[in-house]
Amino acid sequence: MSDLTTIARPYAKAAFDFAVKEQAIDKWQEMLAFTAEIAVNKDISTLLNGAVSAHSIADIFIKVADEQLNESGQNFIKVLAENARLSALPNIVTLFAYYKAEHEKSVEADVTSAMPLTAEQEANIVIALEKRLARKVKLNCNVDNTLIGGLIIQTGDLVIDGSVRGKLNKLAEALQS
DSSP: OHHHHHHHHHHHHHHHHHHHHTTOHHHHHHHHHHHHHHHHSHHHHHHTTTTSOHHHHHHHHHHHTTTTOOHHHHHHHHHHHHTTOGGGHHHHHHHHHHHHHHHHTEEEEEEEESSOOOHHHHHHHHHHHHHHHTSEEEEEEEEOGGGOSSEEEEETTEEEEOOHHHHHHHHHHHHHO
16 A cells, blocks of 8 residues: 555656646546546456556546546556556545645544534534644534544544543543553
């Protein structure tokens, strides 16, 4: 996994830099996501092991993604095929999304609560997180009634556990120490 990420990084960065220059970040993200789905297809992934020439596999990708790829996207696929890097497309998509979030100064936060949150509660969480992280925040809300009460917020490496279950676990650890 980390090898593919290392391999994918320069391609993702190049694609992102080009997309920024062309003011087509969303279009590039769509193209990359679509081609990554092609790359993980069982039938196509078996062709990526070198049994088919780079030119042929690039043509297959381009034909399958016919209307999804512009000329620059087709050229990108050809470069990946020539360097036997088409299998890294899912990692390229992930890194491209990361670069996009950094560029837009935005972040996604997963919020798990014991009960569904009201719109006002969600808005308050967004305001507090935007202030703390200095970024635009998009919430992904989930409900887990095993939390008993409260909520858990996770974004990247940051985890804020304000759940009753979390507090009980900390209390149990303190009592056992």
